[in-house]
Amino acid sequence: MQNKQLWIAVALTGVLMALVFVAGWLVGRPKHVDAVADAAPVPVEARAVFIPGAGQIDALRRGVPVDQEGHPPPLAHVENADLKRARAYPMQPPTIPHTIDGYQVDRNSNRCMLCHARANASTFQAPPVSVTHYMDRDDQFLATISPRRYFCNQCHVVQTDAPVLVANQFRDIDSVLSPPTAKE
C-alpha cells in the first residue's frame, strides 16, 4: 500500500479535529451558576418623605424599623437655575443659586471670588460680595476679602431638590406682623 503515510496523516488529522472539537465544547459549555442563597437581609423600600403624625420618632429613618435597613434615598440634585431666592429674614446670607461642584476654596485659591470679587463682578455679571465682607472685625476696610469671610460655604450654601425630612413652621417677620385677619 503506497499511500500508507497519507492515510496515517488523514487519520491523525481526524483525531486532532475531534480533540479540538471536544476541547471547544468543554471550554464553551455554559457554566452552571451555583444558586447561592442571598444571606444579606433585603433592604426595605423607603423614600425620604416626611409623614406628619405618623409617630416617627426619628424622621431620618424614614419609617424603617430599627432592626431593618432601608434603601438609601436617591441623591438630591443641586438647583442650578441662577434665580435669586427670597431671604427668609433680613440678615440671612443669600443661598447660592448654582452648582459649585469642584470649586477650590482653600489657602491657594478661591473659586467663588473669581466671579464675585468686586473687580471681576462686571466681567462675569455676578453679584459682588457686599462691602461688609471687606471689613475686619474693627470695621476697617481691607483691599481684599476679609479672612473671616474667606470661606464662603460657612454661610452661603446651595439648595437641592431633596424632600424635607422634618416639618418647618418658620414664619417670616412680615407674616408675623400682619394682622391675623389678613393671614391666609
Add this chain to the structure above:
Amino acid sequence: MWSRTKARILDLWRTLRLPSRHYSLGFLTVAGFIAGILFWGAFNTALEATNTEAFCTSCHEMQDNVFEELKTTIHYSNRSGVRATCPDCHVPHNWTDKIARKMQASKEVWGKIFGTINTREKFLDERLILATHEWNRLKANDSLECRNCHDYDSMDLSRQGSRAAQVHKLWLGTGKKTCIDCHKGVAHRLPDMTGVPQG
C-alpha cells in the same frame, strides 16, 4: 589601547565606505525596507507605550500627587464614562508636536533621576512653576488639547447653565479668551494663585 580602538573604528569606517561585495542591490533595498518597517514599528510602539496613563502613573511622583487629584474631578469620573487620560491633555496629538513634546520630556526624566519632586513638600514648592509651564503651553496653542474634545462650534449653549452659556458666548465665542484663561485647575488642585490671573 586608544590606538587599537582608533584602528578598529577606522577599519569599520573603511568597510562602510566600500560598495557591497556579496549582496545585490535588490537584496539591500528589500532588506533595508523590511528593516525600516521593523524599526518604525518598534519606535512607534515604544512611543505609544510612553503615552499611556499606566506609564505616567508608574512613578510615585505622578501616582501620589496629580493622579490622586485627577480622580476626584469630572475628567476621571462622570455620568457617561468618557474620560481623559494624562496624554489626552498633556501631550499634543499631532505627530510633530508630539515628538517635540517628547523631546522636552527628557527634562522630566532628568527630574525623575535627580528627585526634583520626589517628596510631597518638594512637589508643592515646585507646583506653581510646573503649572505655569502647562498654562503657558495651553495659552500659546489656544487650548488645543482642550479643544480636541471640547469644540465651541459643537457646544449647545442652550443645554449649559445660563451663567456658563453667557460667559462662553461673551468670551470664548468672540475669541477674546481661551479655555485655560478661566479653567485653570479643572483636573488638578491649584497652587498658590496670588498674582495669577484666573478669569
